[in-house]
Amino acid sequence: MSDRPRIRPGRRNRERPSTPEAAGPGALAQLGVVLRTPARAAEPLLAQAPKAWQRILPFAIAGVFVVTLLPVTITVLASDYGLGGGWSGALGVAQTVPLLLAVTRPVRAWAVVLIADTIGALLLLQADKVASHPWPWPPMTIVGYLLLMACLGLRESVRTLVGVWLATGAVGAALGFFPPAGTSNTAALLFVLAGVVLALTGALRGYGDAQRRIAEQESISEAERARRTLLEERARIARELHDVVAHHMSVITVQADSAPYRLPDLTEPVREEFAAIAASARESLGEMRRLLTVLRGDGTERAEGEKAPQPGIDRLQQLVETTVRAGQPVELSLAAGAARTAPPAVDLSAYRIVQEALANVVRHAPGAATRVSVTVDADEVLVVVVNGPARGAVVALESSGTGHGLVGMRERVRLTGGTLDTGPLPDGGFRVAARLPLNDATQETT
Template structure:
């Protein structure tokens, strides 16, 4: 259910279907077309009110109901004035005795339609005010009640209150459900953003080991250069010493950053984070472990692929295959799966294709290291590559990644906010 409308909008303007948005106009239109001739006829024949007055009151009491779809409070003011004038005029009507007064049956029906529109639009304070004003006008007119008439002021007061209460409660329920839906939407967006940030932090932790290795090599080479190359001039020695000091300082900054990233305790503990990061050369072990778990997997690994990729691409290729196989185990248990890793024209091509699930799909408790496709996309962003995923016509699924061996300069995917 949705909130019926905002101020100035027609009732049900936010409804998802066209017929629902047209419905208020159709309902009110039917009441106006029905009540207008009946009101004129009853005022003329039953109450013996003059034809001119009967026509004017019939129009004034019914036509403003059309305004109730968009501005019910304005329509209520017009109709209340028209009904009050009608009650005053009927005091001197020739046949008012033994009839309803001050509100005629047609006026009561039209007024209840107006109350329904008000209840779906206005606040509780406004509805209470409308109800009290309706009762007050009826009470004041009661002092001038003609003899032998049936006073309908109390009837309209009670029926109007019931209608306002029902439609007001309906509107409150719609508002509550809309707020819940909006909150769920916000929560879902926050969960997606948190998942993305967690995945980026995990990738940063893993890449620390890759970068730290190279920085350590630079430090060792710079420190050992005077011993490996005797007779080095003093300015050259000082240059190598400065290089070693800068490398050690960079390593210290990286360790402090890693301490912050590990502060949540996630990622399997500090020991797991210090372990050597896997690469393409470990895919055979990964596939064998998946096969032992009952998943039929075939691996096609091009000759030389294991040593051709730089560390970041090497790690990303392994993690993409790992996440893809984890998704197959979760969502297509028993499906035959093919993993292919090749090197072609300066790119590492990773392809994981699985067929339809042979067994019933069950919800497994994931123990993977990432967040499925989110992790794959972030790793591909990191290397400046491309990722193509999607279902296959036979019910299977395909994951294809292209990872350039030399990432384009200026690529800073870890600082982007979208995915």
């Protein structure tokens, strides 16, 4: 029985803005977020991408490079450089297969590939046809190494990237002291290209991280704004309650207390009636002060306000007596030990439900015979308030789902995990029945 308005599926999608500016970050920003380095070690690239094909894409690209570069590397080393077939095959595998590892562990893959490339450059010193060819890094070695640099740039920190780049330049510079005759040195070329790839991919990763931090900060700011709005609304409600309700209740208390002194000829029953009015007004003021403390304060003040004792089942007798003195015939049937059995949440909810039900009877069926019953078994507390038809013309009875009183009852019952049944009776009366489970309420309060 929820009073919340129903929202048709798809409404949110239809109301999204269609302009690129209002739809969110651009394509570059989205790509940067997708390419953001995962925080956990050994997690594949694009592991946080929203679509499955995006998560598979790094493995597919690495596989295509390995399948393409492996036979090309073996063929070029054996045919063009004149290296032996066994060494060509071993170097081809060592220089290309580790590219698959770069998707999850790029630093380890880089270490393996750099060692294999260095060994290959040393072996090419003795190759028969190395003259007039690029050395120490053949073209296919440069292509595979640049792919490895891209994986590193999307995963590792700036310090690691600088270290990798400097190590690449140092190895190339060291090999440059022993160049074979007639070769074109490619150490500087790889050093420059590796730096460019590392810079671009590192900047892309940093941009994605910046977008993520901005989104997180906006989420935190939105939560803070919502919390501030809630606190401001509470303060506004507290001011209105104080200005409107507390003032009038104070006036009622003063008038009721001073009536016997201002009107000395009052009879004893009338004096008792004024005393009862003053006592009820004081009790209402006390509950109002506790409510204002909760609405005005933060966590500390709210905790102080919640330390005040709350009414419960043990005060139903007093509530019924007050209602009877107001001229409403009410009978109470209260199970023995109900207040001791019920946990605090159920205890307070039962009292508030009876209080609201009796208030509705006084407003809408004054003078109607009313019966309040509170029973307890092993699993639940059953609260039933039934009134007969009103005597004379009164305001129409509230129907289920309308009125703040019934809404408040449903909310209290929902919080305790119970059920509420309300509705008119055939004879013109009204019935309120609430089942408040003991076990669920105990779990809620612990």
